[in-house]
Amino acid sequence: MSSRSQTIADTLTRAIIDHRLVPGCKLGERELAEIFDVSRIVVRQALIRLADDGLAQIERNRGAFVARPSMQEAMEIYDALTLVEQGVAAQLSDRLGPAGWAELRQHVERQRQAVAAGNDALADVLGQEFHTVFVRLSRNKVMQEIHAQLVRRTTLLRSLITADFDYCNLLDDHSRVVDLLEKGRLKQAMDLIDTHHRTVVRGYIMDREVFPEMTPAEALAPYLDGKADAATTSAGLRQAKPSGNGDGAAHAHVHLPNEDRAPTSRASTKKTNRGLPT
Amino acid sequence: MSSRSQTIADTLTRAIIDHRLVPGCKLGERELAEIFDVSRIVVRQALIRLADDGLAQIERNRGAFVARPSMQEAMEIYDALTLVEQGVAAQLSDRLGPAGWAELRQHVERQRQAVAAGNDALADVLGQEFHTVFVRLSRNKVMQEIHAQLVRRTTLLRSLITADFDYCNLLDDHSRVVDLLEKGRLKQAMDLIDTHHRTVVRGYIMDREVFPEMTPAEALAPYLDGKADAATTSAGLRQAKPSGNGDGAAHAHVHLPNEDRAPTSRASTKKTNRGLPT
DNA sequence: AATCACAAGATTGGATACCAATCAATGATT
DNA sequence: AATCATTGATTGGTATCCAATCTTGTGATT
Structure with missing residues (x-):
């Protein structure tokens, strides 16, 4: 131990x-x-x-x-997260085999079922996990740890913030990213990742107190x-x-x-x- | 303190x-x-x-x-470093102003002078520093810290390794990256960053003992x-x-x-x- | 009454001494 | 010579103590 x-x-x-x-x-x-x-x-x-x-x-x-991250720091964390996930996307679009794509699709499907079943808690967890699985497929433990740390820090932001956005749109992004990447449309996938995070951040309004x-x-x-x-x-x-x-x-x-x-x-x-x- | x-x-x-x-x-x-x-x-x-x-x-x-990083870990560290610097390059090609490009050029010039003067020690330090300055221009402290940590870990590798490569080629890479980026040729710049790191890694031969x-x-x-x-x-x-x-x-x-x-x-x-x- | 200063209390950063568990290396035994 | 046991050293952790600093509460002053 x-x-x-x-x-x-x-x-x-x-x-x-x-x-x-x-x-x-x-x-x-x-x-x-x-x-x-x-x-x-x-x-x-x-x-x-x-x-x-x-x-x-x-x-x-x-x-x-x-x-208590500042708004500035919040933006930086999301920028870094975007950068990492875009980079991983670029790697995966080259190197990922059928089994990998299947795992991603399966994960998205699980989340979709959770949403359909109204199990919001599970859906949220799976939504978080998608990004983790995504990065894990890069088979780079160093990158995984960096990414995991960034994700942990975003959870801090969610305590400081009043979420206010269209929840359903974000749900499909994961699926669309997988589609685009598998079809080799890397550029569009990266743009979508950027938009995905940007949408989240834009929905955020830093509260002064918690x-x-x-x-x-x-x-x-x-x-x-x-x-x-x-x-x-x-x-x-x-x-x-x-x-x-x-x-x-x-x-x-x-x-x-x-x-x-x-x-x-x-x-x-x-x-x-x-x-x-x- | x-x-x-x-x-x-x-x-x-x-x-x-x-x-x-x-x-x-x-x-x-x-x-x-x-x-x-x-x-x-x-x-x-x-x-x-x-x-x-x-x-x-x-x-x-x-x-x-x-x-004592393994060869596997060494590759992962350099992969992560490449990913980060490519991402930063993409950001800079959009957002960096004239002052930023000037700073990069000035840094390259300082290193060139150090090499010309035969001050290998200073040249080495400046060579390291270039990457740090590069990332600093992204104005993202979170990214800077991630990058700095990766760079620190590469120094471990240099102790474990017998460097064996063409030193002069690498020296010009920095200059060429700046050129390509400022001209907006992002793709080529990113490829060069990849090649740059890949050349270094290829030159490495893990020694069993230190x-x-x-x-x-x-x-x-x-x-x-x-x-x-x-x-x-x-x-x-x-x-x-x-x-x-x-x-x-x-x-x-x-x-x-x-x-x-x-x-x-x-x-x-x-x-x-x-x-x-x- | 409001404000300022000061003293008391609480908390942190750190030192020292001590103990149990475990690893390593040595020596004893077969 | 190979194996086993013992001893020693090192680590992980606790308890206690102390100085420095921060917070707070009180009281004096305007």
């Missing part, structure tokens, strides 16, 4: 991806040490890993927080020993198991930089994280 | 880039703790950072070693307090300041997996790291 700091880092990453830990949330050493029942040092090592991954931000003598709906202890509870139902719960925060108090008043540990903090309606958070476009 | 583990990680990274710490070299916690005069914990945090960066490999209960010529303590000595002349010494090991014994007999701390270890001539190491193609 790998080191304990790695597993803790993985758990925190999972919680961030699942939007149970939201940007700006304070990750106190002592608090996490208690939650995971390890020493502070192991926690600090885990936080270093998160920070290296771009998911956390460590401020000297102030502690670690879930990263309020955590639970404390880290509550957020991390599902992962602790039960080996949590990770994949299925990644759709939203709604069906969370608060394991105790259900009062959503816990605004604890929010990190807000010195900005104009207009008392916006907290309801905006409710509308966030609806669809998870990919 | 940032955390101490970060500065130690930076120093180790610098030493690896400078080929003072070679792949397979053991990075013992206690040893490094003494060298840097810190506790083992700080060292371990630094090693975690190195491992996350792909420059070190931590084996449970065995310790950390400078990473023998460190000094202990970590010797390797790290130049960086310790004098704030070392980092940039200028990155050409090779030759003008190193061993700060003490000059006997190159110290084969200490080599990590060799269970492989057929033919007693090859140690002289191969001498021929390595001549030109640093980029």
